[in-house]
Amino acid sequence: MSAGHADAGAERYDERPVHDLVGIGFGPANLALAIAVAEHNAHSGGARALRTAFLERQREFGWHRGMLLAGATMQVSFLKDLATLRDPGSRFTFLRFLHERGRLVDFMNQKTFFPTRIEFHEYLSWCAAAMGEQVRYGRQAHAVRLPGDGDVLEVLSRPVDDPEAEAEALRTRNLVVGAGLTPHFPEGVEPGPRVWHNRDLLPYHRSLTDRPHRRFAVVGAGQSAAETAEFLHREFPDAEVCAVFSRYGYSPSDDSAFANRIFDPDAVDHFYSAPEEVKQSLMDYHSNTNYSVVDPDLIEQLYRTSYQEKIAGAERLRFLNTTSLTAVEEREGDVRLHLRPLVEGEPYTLDCDAVVMATGYRPADPRTLLGPLAEECLTDDRGRLRISRDHRVLTTTRIRAGIYVQGAVSQHTHGITSSLLSTLAVRSGEICDALLLDRAGRSVPVTPVGAEPAENLAVTAD
Numbered sequence: 001m002s003a004g005h006a007d008a009g010a011e012r013y014d015e016r017p018v019h020d021l022v023g024i025g026f027g028p029a030n031l032a033l034a035i036a037v038a039e040h041n042a043h044s045g046g047a048r049a050l051r052t053a054f055l056e057r058q059r060e061f062g063w064h065r066g067m068l069l070a071g072a073t074m075q076v077s078f079l080k081d082l083a084t085l086r087d088p089g090s091r092f093t094f095l096r097f098l099h100e101r102g103r104l105v106d107f108m109n110q111k112t113f114f115p116t117r118i119e120f121h122e123y124l125s126w127c128a129a130a131m132g133e134q135v136r137y138g139r140q141a142h143a144v145r146l147p148g149d150g151d152v153l154e155v156l157s158r159p160v161d162d163p164e165a166e167a168e169a170l171r172t173r174n175l176v177v178g179a180g181l182t183p184h185f186p187e188g189v190e191p192g193p194r195v196w197h198n199r200d201l202l203p204y205h206r207s208l209t210d211r212p213h214r215r216f217a218v219v220g221a222g223q224s225a226a227e228t229a230e231f232l233h234r235e236f237p238d239a240e241v242c243a244v245f246s247r248y249g250y251s252p253s254d255d256s257a258f259a260n261r262i263f264d265p266d267a268v269d270h271f272y273s274a275p276e277e278v279k280q281s282l283m284d285y286h287s288n289t290n291y292s293v294v295d296p297d298l299i300e301q302l303y304r305t306s307y308q309e310k311i312a313g314a315e316r317l318r319f320l321n322t323t324s325l326t327a328v329e330e331r332e333g334d335v336r337l338h339l340r341p342l343v344e345g346e347p348y349t350l351d352c353d354a355v356v357m358a359t360g361y362r363p364a365d366p367r368t369l370l371g372p373l374a375e376e377c378l379t380d381d382r383g384r385l386r387i388s389r390d391h392r393v394l395t396t397t398r399i400r401a402g403i404y405v406q407g408a409v410s411q412h413t414h415g416i417t418s419s420l421l422s423t424l425a426v427r428s429g430e431i432c433d434a435l436l437l438d439r440a441g442r443s444v445p446v447t448p449v450g451a452e453p454a455e456n457l458a459v460t461a462d
Helices: 005-015 027-045 094-101 104-108 117-130 198-208 223-235 257-265 265-273 274-291 295-314 364-377 406-414 425-441
Strands: 021-024 052-056 134-136 139-145 155-161 170-173 174-177 181-183 195-197 215-219 239-243 317-320 322-328 335-341 346-351 352-359 361-363 402-405
Touching: 021 027, 021 155, 027 052, 027 117, 027 425, 052 139, 094 104, 094 117, 117 361, 139 364, 155 425, 174 425, 195 198, 195 295, 198 239, 198 352, 215 223, 215 346, 223 239, 223 295, 257 265, 257 274, 265 406, 265 425, 295 317, 335 352, 361 406, 364 402, 402 425
Parallel strands: 021 052, 021 174, 052 134, 174 402, 195 352, 215 239, 215 352, 239 317
Antiparallel strands: 139 155, 155 170, 181 361, 322 335, 335 346
């Protein structure tokens, strides 16, 4: 290629629009950020507005759809929605949603801070509908490149249903990775038609409703495991449900007022500035607020159900405690679990119609997406990303564009709330402010984006 052609290509490249932010993933974290940016744009005027786009592999907004069980409630107050802690007067609070749905008084009469998971998902979908123009649904981001001098990144994506299609490139001064969590299976266990992660509980269980069942197993001891056991016991009244876990029983979550201070926005500041040994101590002290623990009311309900069945002489809900899962063998028409008692007894097998692995999640590592650029991200002595207080990944000087992360990947720097809803509203404001400060220090002009007045930020029906 001649030098003339190369220069012409560079000129065409520079003419492509540059976003201030491209977000990967559009779960609650990046949805909260989209709202914070939209409200900034509405109040600041077009000259200071931020140009944004988000890529989401799902074809529509959805948040843990497979666990939207009837009657299951949130474990977090509705006041920790996507906006209230950042701006109680926001257009996108849960209370505003209830008002527009005509249910505000009815909700108040329940005298609870904890809506059902189904209703909170409706709220999230209501917010997402208002941000729809910013989101490219059904697209999978597969690479990030640094084509120029370090100020601009290029995010490549393809349609999920056509991975061979030509990649679309979005140019951006900042990237925010909010890719969420990946379902975790025990070592040696693979998902299959009768081996599911609890994430897929609702869609998968419907495939089994056309015939009678003998037995289901649920592996795990956390909130999702307990909810799954209760759900299967209720949905299949003729089947036995076996809860398999290595402890003696479900452990209650600590929802007391003082323990809940670990979820306060100020706690993020305290955690971030603490020495490494204090960080670890805080995680150890307060892991029982969130990890492998169950709501006490649900524990009591399950225990009561089990006891009443013992009285009746028909035990359908069984707890195989102090038991380890050693192997899963999916066969024609059923699945065989290989179990080993931890205290006494010989190993044995359990044949089930299906087994649900409520065995948690693992954070997606953004470095997988970054490819060769991952080498430009600084890490600590344990190989973890170094992340600034405003959620920006620290990089070498070769990258001047911002790379921000949301989710469990920042738990080692920002604490237990990183993967939770509790501080989403505040965090979204912090990242939005960081983008504005970063842009103010740049000499590269930003294409103005028009913005409507705040009162014209419409929310449409799902």
